[in-house]
Amino acid sequence: MFIDEVRILVKAGDGGNGCLAFRREKYVPRGGPSGGDGGRGGDVILYASVHHNTLLHFRFNPEHTAQRGRHGEGSNRTGHDGTSLEVPVPVGTVVYDADTGELIHDFTQPGERFVIARGGRGGKGNARFATSTHQAPTEHEPGHPGEERRLRLELKLLADIGLVGFPNAGKSTLISRISAARPKIADYPFTTLEPNLGVVSYEDRTFVVADIPGLIEGAHLGHGLGVQFLRHIERTRLLVHLVDVSEASGRDPVHDFEVVMEELAGFSADVAGKPMIVVATKMDAAQDLQRVKSLEKMASKRKLPFLKISSVTGLGIEPLKAAMAKAVSIEPAPADRSTAEA
Numbered sequence: 001m002f003i004d005e006v007r008i009l010v011k012a013g014d015g016g017n018g019c020l021a022f023r024r025e026k027y028v029p030r031g032g033p034s035g036g037d038g039g040r041g042g043d044v045i046l047y048a049s050v051h052h053n054t055l056l057h058f059r060f061n062p063e064h065t066a067q068r069g070r071h072g073e074g075s076n077r078t079g080h081d082g083t084s085l086e087v088p089v090p091v092g093t094v095v096y097d098a099d100t101g102e103l104i105h106d107f108t109q110p111g112e113r114f115v116i117a118r119g120g121r122g123g124k125g126n127a128r129f130a131t132s133t134h135q136a137p138t139e140h141e142p143g144h145p146g147e148e149r150r151l152r153l154e155l156k157l158l159a160d161i162g163l164v165g166f167p168n169a170g171k172s173t174l175i176s177r178i179s180a181a182r183p184k185i186a187d188y189p190f191t192t193l194e195p196n197l198g199v200v201s202y203e204d205r206t207f208v209v210a211d212i213p214g215l216i217e218g219a220h221l222g223h224g225l226g227v228q229f230l231r232h233i234e235r236t237r238l239l240v241h242l243v244d245v246s247e248a249s250g251r252d253p254v255h256d257f258e259v260v261m262e263e264l265a266g267f268s269a270d271v272a273g274k275p276m277i278v279v280a281t282k283m284d285a286a287q288d289l290q291r292v293k294s295l296e297k298m299a300s301k302r303k304l305p306f307l308k309i310s311s312v313t314g315l316g317i318e319p320l321k322a323a324m325a326k327a328v329s330i331e332p333a334p335a336d337r338s339t340a341e342a
């Protein structure tokens with residue numbers, strides 16, 4: 001559900017054949033061997049492109065072949081090298097060998113390049129075989145074949161924003177309110193067993209939000225559903241931390257917040273250190289506003305933006321969408337291909 005997957009075939013160019021030729025010219029008797037080498041075949045190169053978000057472009061185009069090297073020619077002319085083929089993949093693509101299952105490469109940085117299939121060497125022309133005792137060689141090599149590989153590409157769909165919080169905090173309710181996703185919602189913990197993705201539009205922007213199962217104390221030790229699904233939000237740019245401030249939870253909001261932060265840190269410092277918005281949920285059912293206040297104070301102490309919402313009445317939903325859109329609208333520095341190549 002979370003994974004886009006394709007199988008493709010890549011074939012680097014074959015090397016050109018070496019040439020068999022002798023110099024034949026007026027007044028130059030026995031001119032000697034002059035067959036040039038074949039050119040090198042082109043490589044197939046995969047590069048991480050910021051302009052692709054899916055593997056869709058491979059669905060109808062599963063074979064990618066680089067140009068072959070030209071054959072060598074007489075008068076010691078070497079064949080031209082084949083042009084390499086550059087194939088874009090989205091950032092976040094993991095490349096496996098489809099036959100052995102071996103992981104070949106994980107594209108994490110925009111502009112990253114990886115030679116996936118090497119072009120074949122050109123064959124030697126007969127001029128290369130000449131020695132002092134072997135002056136009229138007729139040996140010449142065929143070009144070497146280019147590498148051919150069957151690949152499986154896997155893309156973890158990239159959510160821009162991750163929703164985190166205790167079970168029952170209202171994560172699934174929020175994503176159903178702001179996107180077309182319709183996850184299961186219920187008043188018991190661990191309703192969500194698998195991550196849900198929702199696409200949210202705000203003004204002219206769209207971004208992907210991931211709703212993941214709730215965290216409880218000890219999740220990084222395997223309590224509850226554990227933390228393994230946090231890998232789905234490892235590459236997000238923002239976490240929205242939902243804290244239930246209604247009395248129904250029977251817990252203290254500040255304590256809930258701190259527990260979840262510890263679980264995030266237990267999974268990875270990187271995830272715990274992501275930009276975060278703190279959101280007080282179920283405002284419609286919050287009786288004791290002191291609970292809201294204390295959460296707000298804690299957020300300001302940590303210098304985190306704080307918002308109040310109710311997914312039932314719609315209170316604060318638009319400001320939250322605006323804050324999300326703003327946080328993800330900073331594009332990653334576009335990879336400058338020319339410097340990436342240098």
Ligand SMILES: Nc1nc2c(ncn2[C@@H]2O[C@H](COP(=O)(O)OP(=O)(O)OP(=O)(O)O)[C@@H](O)[C@H]2O)c(=O)[nH]1
Pocket residue numbers: 165166167168169170171172173174184185186187188189190191192193212213214215281282283284285309310311312313
């Ligand atoms: N009154 C009120 N109830 C809400 C609000 N948002 C969610 N709820 C209720 O809270 C309960 C839990 O909501 P979910 O959206 O399933 O919570 P969750 O965070 O996805 O929970 P898990 O999937 O178990 O981690 C449900 O009964 C919702 O109807 C809200 O804004 N106000």
Ligand SMILES: [Mg+2]
Pocket residue numbers: 171172173183184185191192211212213
């Ligand atoms: Mg849920």
